[in-house]
Amino acid sequence: MLHQLKKISDYLFEIPKSYKPGMRVPARIYAGEDLMDGMDSAVFEQLSNVAMLPGIVKYALCMPDGHSGYGFPIGGVAAIDPETGVISPGGIGFDINCGVRLIATNLVFDEIKNNVKRLVDTMFTRINSGVGKGGILSLTSPALDDAVIGGAEWAVEKGYGTARDLEYIEEKGRMKDADPSAVSPRAKERGRGQAGSLGSGNHYLEIQVVRKENIFDPAAAEKFGIFRDGQVMIMIHTGSRGYGHEIASEYLRRFVTAMQGRYHINLPDRELACAPFNSKDGQDYFKAMNCAINFAFMNRQLIMHAAREVFSDILKKSPDELGMNLVYDVCHNTAKIETHQIDGKKMKLLVHRKGATRSFTAEMKGVPEAYREVGQPVLIGGSMETGSYLMAAAEGSSKTFYSTVHGSGRVMSRSQAKKIFRGIELQKKMMGKGIYVQTSSMSGLAEESGAAYKNVDRVVQCSEAAGLSRPIAKLIPIGNIKG
């Protein structure tokens, strides 16, 4: 561990401003000592560089699942004054609005145990996965523009889902500042065939089971729609596909030159490329990024609809019998304008969350009415071997601009994991554990081995101990379509 690190409490460490010249604020990492020890030293270097961004307020933050990423750590949170500060694509990530949605069925494990293979195989044929694969819809470029203006709302208007769904999506599935005039023809060309597709890497669609012993707060779980032992859940983890990736790549290139040439911003890492939020560059990226956020909301909505159809076809049950209500849909990679209390004063901030989940507490605007007593659901995608968590926001997140963890966090690079593990063997091993996996890429499967990730239970414990979010239920996989 970095020797300049100051231990503030058992679950909070600080890199002082004096660590490097140019830091405007200290950097803070929320984690237990064991997770701190396991963190790549690049996390501390990256986070102290983030602390140099113009306009950054209070602290550059890292969540307990942090690991090094492009410019910013994954698990990084940076709140920036939009009047004086910048927007940085590296603080959002290449997969803009990579996120997770969770669906609660009325079914229990025993009712589907003989059909898991059929359900997975049928969803695997209906929902494309893999690099460069097309989606459920193929849109014309103008139709794509409509889709990214409307987000999940557009999908529901087209018949993919219900008005109820929208109430249970962060921002109701639609960012208002999306403007496709800031999106290049190339990004549109890449995106228009990918509406309703999983993608690759750690993206997946998973069938999960909640066991009674894994429900940690039964009253809160019931509010979220989990009320019986063995209840079957569906989790969807995907983002904005080639559309968001193209937007991120293009603006990163544009910002690298604009940052030095036009804005004279000097930072030690070009991966922190940024532009003033109040500039044409900054505003163009913000408009395009919001289009990508909406693309991902729309994408997850289409995939959920397909999953509902497959369950209905295979199990011969009506939507009412199936339930399949949306618990919630969260973003893991965004920058959003939010109002926060800073030293007793209300302040509008551009909150960058990269591999971090919004964690709005019970009383805050934006939490669905039905969850008013519990707070915002926080969805933690674990590895496909070890399971995932449904959490709820906790009061301590007022210290992190209302942010918390998003997943396990890798401990092993993809290339390293591919060397050590074999996809076909992993598939067999998982079958032995009662998890049926379909994949379009065996080498991709190997990269997602549970051993390549941090212990999700420990990540959840640390975020609870740090007061950021608290566990409601653990979700155990029984079937998985890995992108």
Place this chain on the structure above:
DNA sequence: ATGTGC
């Protein structure tokens, strides 16, 4: 994460 490279 990604039509898996500048």
